[in-house]
Structure formats: structure tokens, C-alpha cells
Amino acid sequence: MLEIHAQEQARRERARAEMAFKIxxxxxxxxxxLHRGGCSMVALAEPGIEPCEVCRPQTGLLG
Incomplete structure (x- = not known):
């Protein structure tokens, strides 16, 4: 039962992180x-903004 709770907690934390944007x-x-968030296409299209080379927010948007 504790394992299921831990998995649910981890899922919620990932979902929350994906909804956050940091510029x-x-x-x-x-x-x-631009650092990873749920959808970074809008910010990546803005002039003068590049994706962070560490967290790579564009990953998954190219497929």
C-alpha cells in the first residue's frame, strides 16, 4: 500500500513540474x-529565447 502511495505522490510531482514554466x-x-514546463512551444517561438541545454524543454515536441 505504501508503494502505491509513493508512486501516486511521484506522479503528482511530475505533473506539477510539467505545468510549471521558468524563463x-x-x-x-x-x-x-526557457526551462522545462508542460508546453514550451509558445515561449520557444519568442525572439531571444533558447531552450535550456540541461533540462531540454523542446524534447518531445519535435516528434
Whole structure:
């Protein structure tokens, strides 16, 4: 029973993380970075925003 509860808790945390967006503001000569959220297509289409190379929010959007 505890395992089912832990799995449900992990699923909820993943769902919450996917609904969140974080944009790292532009700094000096670098561009702003978009970090993983549920759907990042809109923000990725904005000028001056690139996907974060660590969390790669564009993954899964190209298929």
C-alpha cells in the first residue's frame, strides 16, 4: 500500500513540474533561456529565447 502511495505522490510531482514554466532572463550578451514546463512551444517561438541545454524543454515536441 505504501508503494502505491509513493508512486501516486511521484506522479503528482511530475505533473506539477510539467505545468510549471521558468524563463531565465537575458543577461548581458546571452539570450534568455526557457526551462522545462508542460508546453514550451509558445515561449520557444519568442525572439531571444533558447531552450535550456540541461533540462531540454523542446524534447518531445519535435516528434
Amino acid at each position: 531565465q532572463p537575458q543577461r548581458s550578451s546571452s539570450t534568455a533561456l
